[in-house]
Amino acid sequence: MGDLNRLEPVKAARKFIENYFPYCDGALLAGSVVRGEATKTSDLDIVIFDKTYSSSYRESLIVYDWPIEVFAHNLNSYQEYFASDFKRARPSLPRMVSEGIILKDKGIIDSIKSEAKELLSKGPEKWSMEIINTKRYFITDTLDDFIGCSNRAEGIFIANTLAELVSEFVLRTNNKWIGASKWIVRSLREHDTKFAEQFVEAFDKFYRSSAKDKVINLVDEVLEPYGGRLFNGFSLGKE
Template sequence: MGNLNRLEPVKAAQKFIDNYFPYCDGALLAGSVVRGEATKTSDLDIVVFDKTYISSYRESVFVYGWPIEVFAHNLNSYRDYFVSDFKRARPSLPRMVSEGIILKDNGGIDSVKSEAKELLSKGPEKWSTEVINTKRYFITDTLDDFVGCNNRAEGIFIANTLAELVSEFVLRTNNKWIGASKWIVRSLREHDTKFAEQFVEAFDIFYRSGAKGKVINLVDEILKPYGGPLFDGFSLGKK
C-alpha cells in the first residue's frame, strides 16, 4: 500500500472530505498520523458528522495513495459510542475525537471534542470489590495453567491470555483506560512507564527463552495489594 507520491496526511484527508463528503457538518482527522506515530502501513482515521445520516457506519477505502477508515455519525449517534466505550473502558471514539484535527466544522465540533475530553479525563467506571475478586480468580487460574504448562505451543497462548488479564487488572484498579493489541502497551505506558517496561520485559523473556520466573513474580506482586492469588472460597453466581 506504500506510495511515495501520495499527498501529505492532512492534505489527503482534506481533499477526501471535500470530494466525498462535501455536505457533511463536520470532520476530523485522527489516529497515528495525528499523534506522530505513523508507520508505512498506517491509514487515515477520519470521523465524519452529518445530521442527515440515519445511523452510524464505518467504511474503508483507498484513495490519494492512502488507506482511509471512515467513522460516520449523525449529530447524536456518536454519544451511543461514547457510552459504549465508557462501559467497556476502551475509549476508541472519544480518543479519536479528542485528538482529531478539524477538517470541517459548520458549528458544534468543538462541543463534541469537549465532550470527548471530559469523558477521557473522567476515566472508566471504578471496579467494585466483587469485580476485583472475580478478576483475581481468573488471573490465578490462568497463572496456574501457565506455571504448570510443559507444552511450548500451549504456553505461548496461555501467556497471551495472562498478559491481557494482567494489563486489564493493573489499569482498571488504577482507574485507567484499557486497550487491545498495540493499545495494551500504550495504555500501560500512559499509566506508568517503568511498570510498562517491566511488563514487556517479563513476557519478552518468556517468549524468547521460555523462562517463566519474571512473569510469575510480576503477577504475584500485582495481586499482593488485593489479597494475592484467589482460589479457595471463591464463588460466582451461587444463589
C-alpha cells in the first residue's frame, strides 16, 4: 500500500462515508488510529448506523490505500452487541462507540455514545464465589500441567493457556473488563500497571529461558487471597 501518499485517517474515513454510505444515519471512526496507537498495519475501524438495515454485518475492504473494517448496525442491533459484550466481559463495540470520532450524525450518535459510556463505567457482572472457585480449579489444573511439563513445545502452549486464565481471573475478580490478544496486556495495564509488568516479566522469562519460577510464584500470589490452589474436594455438576 502507498502509505506515504494515502489520506490521513479521518479524511479517508470521511471520504469513505461520503462515497460508500452517503445515506447512513451516523458513523464513527474508532480503533488504534483514534487512540494514537496506530502501527503500519493498523486499519480504520468504522461503525455505521443505518435504520434501513435489516440486521448487522461486518465487512473488510481496502479503499484509499487503507484497510477498512466496517461494523454496520441498524438502530437496534447495536444494543444486542452491547448486551453480548457485557455478558462476555469484552466491551469491543461499546469501547469503539465511546471513543469514536463522529464522521456523520443525523442526531442519533449522542444517545448511543451515552449508552456505551454507561455500560463501560458499570463494569462487567460480578463473579460469584462458585465461579471464582471453578476458575481457581482450572487455573490449578493448568498450573500443575505447566509445572510437570518437560516438553518445551507443549510447555509453550500450556503457558499461553495459563496466561489467559490468570489475566481473566485478576481482571474479573476486580470487576474489570477483560480482553483477548493485545487487549490482555492493555486491560491489565488499565487495571494495575505494576502487576501488568510483573505478569509480562514472568511469562517473558519462561518463553526466553524455560524458567518457570516467576510464573508459578505469580499464579500463587493471584490465587492466595481466594484460598490458593484448589483441587481436593472440588466438585462440578454433582447432584
